[in-house]
Structure formats: C-alpha cells, structure tokens
Amino acid sequence: MSYSKKQAYTRLIKTEAERLGFFSCGISKAEFLEEEAPRLENWLSQNMHGQMAYMANHFDKRLDPTILVDGAKSVVSLLLNYYPSEFQNSESYKISKYAYGTDYHFVIKDKLKALLHFISTEIGQVHGRAFVDSAPVLDKAWAAKSGLGWIGKNSNLLTKEVGSFYFIAELIIDLELDYDTPVTDHCGTCTACIDACPTQAIVEPYVVDGSKCISYFTIELKEELPTDYKEKFDDWMFGCDVCQDVCPWNKFSKSHAEPLFNPHPKLLNYQKEDWEEITSNVFAEIFEKSAVKRTKFSGLKRNIEFLKK
Template sequence: MTQQERHTAFIKEQAKALGFDYCGIARAEQLDDDARRLEAWLGKGLHGGMQYMENHFDLRIDPRKLVPGAKSVITFLLNYYPEQQQRPDAPQVAKYAYGADYHEVIRARLNQFLQCLRAEIGEVQGRGFVDSAPVLERSWAQRSGLGWIGKNGNIIHKQAGSFFFIATLIVDLPLAYDGPVTDHCGRCTRCLDACPTGALAAPGLVDGSRCISYFTIELKDALIPEKFQGQFRNWAFGCDICQDVCPWNRFAQPHQQEALQPIPALLNMSTQEWEEMSETTFRELFRQSPIKRSKYKGLQRNLQFLKLK
C-alpha cells in the first residue's frame, strides 16, 4: 500500500468514526464544465435576489484559489432524514431544519477531522466548508463518487437517496481519488412534474427565483409575489416536494444523529400555534435551529401568505 493509499484509508475510517455517512475524494482542479453552467445560470437570472451567488466566481470553480496548494477535495455526506415528521395539517418545515443548525454541528466535526489528520499525518494545510463559502459542493460530491446530480438538482446516492448535508474539506495532501458514478434518473420526471411553482425549469436546472425554499428563506422582501398564491402547499420554511416524490428516497433511512433530533414542539404544533407564536417564543424555540434564519417577521410573512389560498 502506498503512502497516499494509507492516508486515504485513514481519512475514510476517520470519517465514519466522526459520524459521517459517506466520504469520497476528488483531485483539486478547476471545474471548467461547472464554470460554464454557473455562468449561464447567473446570466439568466435564475438566482433571483441571491446576489451573493455572483460573488467570488473564480473561487467557486477552483478550490486551489480557496486553499493555496490544494491537492484534494474530501466530501462528506451526513444523513438528516428524520424518523418522525410533522403533523401533515400544520405549516411545513423542510426536514433539514427539524433539529439543530447543521452548520454548527458539521463545522465542529470538520475542525476535529482536520486535527485528527494533522495528528496522524503531520502538518496538513486545509479548510472545511459547509454551505458557508463559494464551494460547489454537489459537483465535488458527484466527482468523488457519492452520487449523481438528479433532475431536481440534489445529489442522489443510489443506496440512500438524497436527504443529506454535504460538507467539504480541501487539503494540500495528495490522495487516492474516487471516480464519478453514472446517472440513474433515467426517464423519470416525478420531481419536475411535482414542483408546484415550476422551479425545476429543466432536468438539473433549478430556477431559484421560483423555488419555494427561495421565497420562504432567502427572499427578504416584505411580500411574496401574489402570482404564487395557492402554490406553496403549506410550506412555511423550505420545501421537500422534489425529494419526497423521488423514487430513490424509498431507500432513505432515519438518521442516528443526536444533534439533529427534531425539536419536539415543532413536530406537534398546530396551525393555530404557528400563527399565534410570539417573537419571544420564536427566539426561544428556534435559537439553535436553521429556522432562525428567516427571522420572526419572515416566518410570519410566510404564514400569512399560506392563508391567501
């Protein structure tokens, strides 16, 4: 076994030890095809009001500019599929937001991972990222064999579906690299057919400016456009429709992550309790939740919009 193979084996063992479900590794290089797709996507204005997507284009397409001397991109998947779900007659929250803020949970593990790497191998330069920097996580997950990018824009793992957080660790360490897997969506169009706002403009092309998740989380305007009234199907924070209908998610299994266990009150709240929630209750209930990102006023706006059916 070569040194690179030994280091790679250690990394994958350590990933399991720290609770990640899957780990894949790709060579750090410029993503030329992704650069063209991203440029076209931005050019069409499909990012809506997410102006930050226009920033740091060169960093997004080349990890070596994020981490000088980078040789490898290590990608991790962490399952967040919950065992219990909300009562179906209440305003709905995307499953990823049921528990604690995943940014904090995963960032701590990435820091611990890097410390373990340095203790085992020596001085390794690297940075961990979890949805917080210009990194094309899904592209790296695909390149490292963790799945393919489905028609709904999500990474789909053949044995486990798509309810995963994606994290990356970019390091200056040469490793043994995994290869991509083939696409297995076939002729299925369930996600495209199910999207009520037409956000899935074409297979693999997400129009962010029409996505329910965009409107309920990213949009900072006081009002949601009237033309979308009656199309949100009770989603108050995020949306899982395109994942819920995906046949590959019949393989999704409940996660075993204590930090991601659902907030009990969230599962049982009625529509009336959501609508009558005070700002104090909102802050107390969701202080460690991704839901806090919408802020109290944003959540109230979303709930009011759902009533205008």
C-alpha cells in the same frame, strides 16, 4: 508520495470520517471544474439566482479550490444524513426536514474540525480549510466528482443507497490522496420531481430556476411574497422538500443517528392555528439553534400570513 502511502492516508481519513458520523466520504483532485464553468455562467446570466447576489460573487473561487486554499491538492467531500425518524403533524404548516434540529453549520463544522485535527495529528503537517455551505464552493459538483452520487434532475445529489436527505461538506487540503471516480446517472426517464414542483422551478431536467423555488421565497427573499404564487406554496413556511419527497430513490432514506438533529417537541405537534399565533418568545424557544432563525421571526410570520386562507 508513493501510491501505497496515498492509499493508506486515504483509508485512514475515510475510516475516521465514518467514526465521526459521516455516512459517506469521497475524494477528488483539487482542480478547476471545467464542466461546471459554462453551466454556472449560463445559470447566472439568466438571473436564476434571483436576489441571491452572493451567488454571482467569487466566480473563479467557486470553480477552482486552489484559489481558496493555497497549495490545495485534494477535496474531501462528506455526507451527513439528516432524514428524521419523526415528522411534523400532517395538518401543520411545513418546514424542510433539514431544519428540524440544530443548525447543521454548527454540527458539521465541529465534525470537520475534528477530522482536520485528526489528519494533522496522524499524518503530519497538513493544511486546509473546512467548508459547510458558507463559502464559494460547489458542494454538489465536488461530491459528484468524488463518486458520492450523481446530480439528479432536481439538481440535488442523489445516491442509490439513501436518496438525497443529507448535508454535503468539504475539507480542501494540501495533501495528495487516492482519488475516487464519478458514478453514473440513475434518474433514467423519471420526471417525478419536475412534475411535482409546485412552482415549476425545475425548468428543464437538471436546471432549477432558484428565483422560482419555494425555498428561495420563504428563506432568501426579503420583500413581500409574490401574489402570483399565493396558491402554490403547498403549506411550506420554511423551505420545501417536494422534489425530494417524490424522488423514488428516497424510498431508501434511513433515519439519522445525530441527537442534535432531533426536533423540538412543539415543532412536531403544532397545528396551523398554533403557528398562526406564534410569538417571538416561542419562536426563540422552538428554533433556538435552528437554521429557521435565518428567516427571523418576522420572515416566518410573513410566510405564515401568506399561507393563511
């Protein structure tokens, strides 16, 4: 394929991605992630994935998109902003901002399907798959490789423009495109995220022990919460945003423009006593299509009971 055609196809895809609401799109060559392999192996060998056994599965697929998608040539990485315009009552138990509205899997999957359909319609027989945090794909590594940001000391993807409050998704397709290049790291000497983590889960710059993270405890852990951490949850009942909230780059966060990410009014107005008295019916109402359903009513009740003084 000629270079000018690759450029034209790349421009076409990025323009459509923007029209669909993605604020950033970067593209990299589908190939083995050589730098990530030893990092992932080391992280798993130290059991930093805790009880998230699925993280140890499909090791090769996580590192090589050509195993996931036959004939894969390009990884199209996309960012979708979720930073809210309104926040929970400051006296409330807290949930991560990403879970305020409709579950991102549904919202992004629809946009990715639309983008894939557009590519096939405008360019021709292009085959591929859409991924939203639900398959063995190293989202942040691909986004960084595609020049969308750098992976910060809290292991989140950071951008100078809007910080880190966004979802990452990919299309892996069998079309050769014009590839982007990584950007430089702009964390500098800052250690705000490391210093602020309530459970010291950021064990060293760029390394997060997932088994110590509040998000892991409140979402992934299915058994009783460890009493050693009783005073360290900082009122988080689902997820945790501390390492993002303190990041200086998130001063530049801008409110999203996706109506589906807007929260239920009760989520914003509830105080601690309201959450402590929540019923399964109210849970179903507030979190009807929310990612919070992942922890189920029983999981949220467990977390709230743990937080009660």
